[in-house]
Amino acid sequence: MDGDAFRACEAVVCARPGKNCVLGLHVLSDSTHISWSGGMLFELIVCAVEGVGGRSTRGRCGSAGWRFLSAVPVASHHVRSCSCLCSFCTLFVLAAHRLYPVRVRLVNIETGEAEWFTVAYIPVIQTPKEASAAKRGKQRRCGVLQRVMYMAFRTTIQASHAGVQIDGIAAGKVLAFLRILAYICDQPEERAVLCLKAGSCDHPCSGCAVAAADMVSADAFEAEDRNVINTLDDHLELAAHSRYGREGPRRLVLEARHSINSAVPALAAMAGLGTAPHLLYQMVGFDILHVCFGIYFPPGCAFSLICFCVFLGTQLCFAVRLGHSCAFQSVWLAIACVRLS
DSSP: OHHHHHHHHHHHHTTSSSSEEEEEEEEEEOTTSOEESSOOOEEOOOOOOOOSSOEEOOOOOSSTTEEEEEOOEEBOOBOSTTOBOOBOOOEEEEOOOEEEEEEEEEEOTTTOOEEEEEEEEEEOOOOOSSTTHHHHHHHHHHHHHHHHHHHHHHHHHHHHHHOEEEEOGGGOEEEEEEEEEEEEOOHHHHHHHTTBOOSSOSOOOSSBOOOGGGTTSGGGGGOOBOOHHHHHHHHHHHHHHHHHTOOHHHHHHHHHHHTBOSSOOGGGGSTTTTSTTOOTTTOEEOOHHHHHHHHHSOTTHHHHHHHHHHHHHHHHHHHHHHOOHHHHHHHHHHHHHOOOO
16 A cells, blocks of 8 residues: 555656655554553552541642542541541542554665654543533544644645755755655544544545445445545535534535544645645555454553552552451442543
C-alpha cells in the first residue's frame, strides 16, 4: 500500500521543475499503550483522632493534582476516660490524564535503520455526567484529537507544500516534499482521525461510499471511492454551521450524506492527502498484532487491574492487622468506588 502511495506522490512531485524528491512518513497511533501524566498512585492514611463518638472523614487535597475519592466512617473506641483512637482509611488518587502516543517512523538513508519517534500524546477524554453527555463527549474527543494532530504536524504540513532543502550527496541540493504514506491504527482510531461517524451509520467504510445495506452483497465491489474534494467541502460547511449553531436541518443532511462529523480532519491539510493524488482515505493501515493485542487487553485495563490488586491487597493486610470494622468497610468501599478503565 505504501509503495503505491509513494509512487503516486513521486509522480506528482517530480512533475515540478527542479530537483525534487519525496520523503515518506509512517505514522503509528497506538491507543493500547496508555501512559499517565504524573502516574497513578494510591495512598493509605491512618490517623489518630482524639474525641468521643462516631465521626465521618472528609478529604482534603494534600497537593495540586490530588483529588478525594471516598470517605470511610470512623469507628470510635474508648481508651481511658474521654480519649479514643479512631482508625480509618482514605483513598486518594492522583488525578492524572491518560494519554496514548503518536509515533513517526523515519529511515536513516546512511545506515538504513528505521527508528520510531514519539511526536505527540493524545489525551483520553472521559464522558462526564451532564445533559447530552454522549454527544458532547464525542465533540470534545474529536476537537482535542484534531487540535493535537494539527499541533504535532503543523510544520510537516508546511514542509509538504513548500518543501525543505536537503543534501542529496551526489545529486547536490534537493527539494524534499514530505508525505504521509501510511497511518497505522485501529478501526475506531481511523474513523476518529478522518472525522467519520463510528458504529451504526449509513456509510461505515472509510475508503468508499458503499451503503451499510450493500456491504454483504456483490454491489459492494462496484462502490465508488470517497471523493476527497467533495467530502472535505461538506466537512468545511458542516463545521461552519456547527460552530455558529445554525442550519440544523442542513447539518443533518450533510452528516448523513457521507457519515461525517461536524469537524475537519487536520491531516487533510497535508499535501498528497487533501491534494493530488488525494490519498486521505487510502492512507490508513492496520497492524494485525496491534489489533489482536487490543482485543485481549483493552486500553488501560491491564495497568488499572494491577493497581487495583495492589491497593486491595494493601487494604486487606491493613484490615487484618488492625482488626477494626471500619477497615473492613473501607475494603468493600474501595471495591465499589475503584472503576477499572
